[in-house]
Amino acid sequence: MSDNQHILEEYPLLSHIDSPADLRHLPLEQLPAVCAELRKFIIDVLSRNPGHFASSMGTVEITVALHYVFNTPYDRIVWDVGHQAYSHKILTGRRDRFETNRTLGGLSGFPNPKESEYDTFTAGHASNSISAALGMAIASQVNHDAVKRNVVAVIGDASISGGLAFEGLNNASISNSNMLIILNDNDMAIDENVGALGEYMAHLNTSKRYNDFRYKAYKFLRLHNLVNERNKGAILRFNNSLKALLSSQQNIFEGLNIRYFGPFDGHNVAEIVRVLSDIKDMNGPRILHLRTRKGKGFKPAEDDPATWHAPGKFNKETGERYVSDPTGKPPKWQDVFGHTLVELAHANEKIVGITAAMPTGCSMSFMLNAFPERAFDVGIAEGHAVTLSGGMAKDGLMPFCCIYSTFLQRAYDEIIHDVAIQNLPVTFCIDRAGLVGEDGVTHHGAFDMAYLRSIPNMIIASPMNEQWLRDLMYTAQLRTEGPMAIRYPRGSGVTPEWRTEMHKVEVGRGRQLATGDAPVAVLTIGPIGNDVANALKELEAEGHRVAHYDMVFLKPIDEDILRCVSESCSHIVTVEDGTKCGGLGSAVMEWLNDNGRNSVQVHRIGIPDAFVTQGTVPQLRKLCKMDTESIKAKIKELLNQNV
Numbered sequence: 001m002s003d004n005q006h007i008l009e010e011y012p013l014l015s016h017i018d019s020p021a022d023l024r025h026l027p028l029e030q031l032p033a034v035c036a037e038l039r040k041f042i043i044d045v046l047s048r049n050p051g052h053f054a055s056s057m058g059t060v061e062i063t064v065a066l067h068y069v070f071n072t073p074y075d076r077i078v079w080d081v082g083h084q085a086y087s088h089k090i091l092t093g094r095r096d097r098f099e100t101n102r103t104l105g106g107l108s109g110f111p112n113p114k115e116s117e118y119d120t121f122t123a124g125h126a127s128n129s130i131s132a133a134l135g136m137a138i139a140s141q142v143n144h145d146a147v148k149r150n151v152v153a154v155i156g157d158a159s160i161s162g163g164l165a166f167e168g169l170n171n172a173s174i175s176n177s178n179m180l181i182i183l184n185d186n187d188m189a190i191d192e193n194v195g196a197l198g199e200y201m202a203h204l205n206t207s208k209r210y211n212d213f214r215y216k217a218y219k220f221l222r223l224h225n226l227v228n229e230r231n232k233g234a235i236l237r238f239n240n241s242l243k244a245l246l247s248s249q250q251n252i253f254e255g256l257n258i259r260y261f262g263p264f265d266g267h268n269v270a271e272i273v274r275v276l277s278d279i280k281d282m283n284g285p286r287i288l289h290l291r292t293r294k295g296k297g298f299k300p301a302e303d304d305p306a307t308w309h310a311p312g313k314f315n316k317e318t319g320e321r322y323v324s325d326p327t328g329k330p331p332k333w334q335d336v337f338g339h340t341l342v343e344l345a346h347a348n349e350k351i352v353g354i355t356a357a358m359p360t361g362c363s364m365s366f367m368l369n370a371f372p373e374r375a376f377d378v379g380i381a382e383g384h385a386v387t388l389s390g391g392m393a394k395d396g397l398m399p400f401c402c403i404y405s406t407f408l409q410r411a412y413d414e415i416i417h418d419v420a421i422q423n424l425p426v427t428f429c430i431d432r433a434g435l436v437g438e439d440g441v442t443h444h445g446a447f448d449m450a451y452l453r454s455i456p457n458m459i460i461a462s463p464m465n466e467q468w469l470r471d472l473m474y475t476a477q478l479r480t481e482g483p484m485a486i487r488y489p490r491g492s493g494v495t496p497e498w499r500t501e502m503h504k505v506e507v508g509r510g511r512q513l514a515t516g517d518a519p520v521a522v523l524t525i526g527p528i529g530n531d532v533a534n535a536l537k538e539l540e541a542e543g544h545r546v547a548h549y550d551m552v553f554l555k556p557i558d559e560d561i562l563r564c565v566s567e568s569c570s571h572i573v574t575v576e577d578g579t580k581c582g583g584l585g586s587a588v589m590e591w592l593n594d595n596g597r598n599s600v601q602v603h604r605i606g607i608p609d610a611f612v613t614q615g616t617v618p619q620l621r622k623l624c625k626m627d628t629e630s631i632k633a634k635i636k637e638l639l640n641q642n643v
Contacts, residue, residue: 011037019093020067020118031068031269035060038087039297041095046086047316050438051101051109054295054308055156056086058186058266062154062290063087065272066182069280070150073117078133080155080165082110082123083309084184092118102438104615104623110442124442125407126357126380127162129153130181134168134285137177150178150280157185158357162380172285173256180279181287185263186294186305253287262289267296306360330493333527334431336466337488338363340473340502341400341429342370348477350398354378356385362402362431382407386414386426393424398477402429405445405487406436416455419483423457426483427476433462433487434526434577435607435621440614445487446607449525450582452485453555459484459507460554462526466498468552474502487526489577491617494530508556516547520638521565521572525551525584528577528626535632544639557587566597571638573603575631580606603638605631 007015013030014037017023026034038060046053064087066077072092079085089107090098094116100106111119121132133153140149159165160183172179253260261279264271272290279286294308295301300319301308313322345351345367353367353375367375378385382403389399403411408430419426433445452458459482463469469488476484513529514536524532529550536546547569549561565572574585585604592600605626612620621627625634 011041013037014041014090014095017091017095020072020091023064023067023091028068028270028273031064031273035064035269036297038064038090041090041098042086043298043316045098045101047314049099049101049103050310050312051086052083052310053298054301054305054311055081055083057298057301058292058294058296059084059154059184060087060296061267061269061272062182062184062292063091065269065276066152066154067091068273069276070152073120074147075150076120076133076136076152077118078121078129078136078151078153079111079123080129080153080159081126084154084156085111085123088118089116092116102440102614104613104619106614108440108614109438110440112441122442124439125410126159127155127165129155129159130165130168130172133179133181134172134175134177137179138175141177148178150180152180152182154182154184157183157187158380163383169253169256169258173258176284178283179285181258181285183262183287183289184266184292185289186292259284259286260289261286263291264289266290266292328496330496331466331498332363332491333466333469333488333493334361334363334490335366336469336493336498337402337429337431337473338366339499340470342366343502344473344477345371345374348398350396351477352376352392352397352399354385354389354392354399354401356380356382356403356407358402358404358407358431362404362429364402382411383414386411387418389426390414390418390422390424393419393426394422398425398427398479400427400429400473400476402431404432404443405430405434405448406432406443408448409451412451415452415483420455420457423481424483425479425481427473428483428485429473430485430487432490434489434528435612435617435624436490437617437620438614441611444607444612445489446579446612448485448487449554449576449578449584450586453582453587455483457482458555460487461485461507461552462487462554463552464524464527464529464550466493466495467500468505469493470498470500470502471505472552475504475507478504489527494527505552508553508558510549510551510553510558510561512547512549512561514546514548516545518544518546518639519570520635521547521549521569522575522635523549523551523561523565523572523584523588524575525554526577528575531621531628532575532631535628535635538632539635539639544636546635546639551584554584554587557591559591562588562591563595566592566595566600569600571601571603571641573605573631573635573638575626576604576606577626578606579609580604581609603634605634 013034039057042056094107097107102109108115111123113119130153133151137151264275293302294305311321314320341353353364355362355364355377357380359365359368359377364375378388385401389401392399430448433448436443436445449460452460461472463472472486522532532548536548539546551558572588574588576584583606585602589602592598607624
């Protein structure tokens, strides 16, 4: 049987949907069957080609209803984060390419405007959808679009707790823009939601009887021209007061003068279509609250949505996940961090741990379990996490603030204003530094060394192996002032036996790993130094001995090493798993220039001045010419110049 025949037989409806226009030709009664086929298709593909599973399983009905009711792509759908947008991709002409999701040269794992006109805005970091959608709605007004354009933001109950989302809501409340916010409420982030807002969402309730009455009243008033733009504000305020009186509860959204509808069953596609049809022609901002279940339609994912956020390959029949045996293998960098933090906390009662919505992802969960009174998950609030850490440090605690590199970007002002200016001893443990792989452009930790290096008082280090991570963490908790950043990558390390005694290291001191007699020296920082070491071993087998230094610290940089190599070599090669603009290579060139040693040529290897696509880490390193073979080739090229 051919692939086309298989798709036709397995997916009799989905196989004929090449765009939302095809979906809109179907009768309403067939939409549940479309949803069932979408779930089956997602399960089938993701069982073989891993991706974000539970989130997309939970938004199938929402996605189908949105494309059924709204005239996309003219009408805009703005997805928040994008974990949940797989059904959207499948329905918008990418069904036959969905097998390539998150692969080099294939589909992005997140909405990407370069990929499709249906992907209206880049998504990857939480909480931006409301602001972006409001901007589009205002643009439609300013552009005087002849045909009314609907703009819809789809945001989760975790993302809406982010500060940027509230800034957008606050602005939307005074705007007359035509924007609908879909609150996808599954009472679950990657880990459990935290904070009062999460609890509020879980208990927020508006009766079906009230909503039915409201729809009928609204239609009656519009039919008799009793509602217009001039008086709708007063009517809305009266409506909100009436609802608060009847329910004995003030609705936070209606308190902002944003029309609120719901909550409704987010898995009843017919009801979602009915509600959307009723409210889509209203003017002004409104919010539709839909209750969904993460992992819907696949019991293992429903039972354990955190594990099934991104489960890897699995058996689609049994739900068994294919997880490799970790015995005898190097640990994940994040686990070394998590276990080491607990060890240090046992010995130092001043140590506290802070993370922003990623306790499992960064292994702060170990600290939360061991010392729940000294570990804090603040939710999607990176800026708050940093300032909270600063406040703790100001009054004598030793905070270890662990945030992914790409998300720490969101707290740049707080790092400067609330920590560095006061020279507070906050330790930033920067997870997922460097190229992260299949999550792609929005998640690569490319910029942390560059954006931190210009900040006064900041110490920046990166360990080459697990022992050095432990030693750097041990050193960090001995400080009494000054922020310190320790960056490490996603994935596994290099040392199976890593639980060794910890030692204090000298800040700003690197180490020589290999001596050489060639006119070339290689300077590295972080775990990519292991790839360089392998390349140099191969070159040594060919008769070339090249000096290799692990700088350990980007700031303060080891000036003794720079002085030594600039006196003995004509070429310096710098290698880093970060952007070449402003990182290690830039720091070396600045020092050489400032010290009058411009005769030495510096050759930088690292992430180029470009946004890097998705793919496996080895594929992307090869693409960026920072893999072992490319490093070896560059060094050989320089050696041949001096023959």
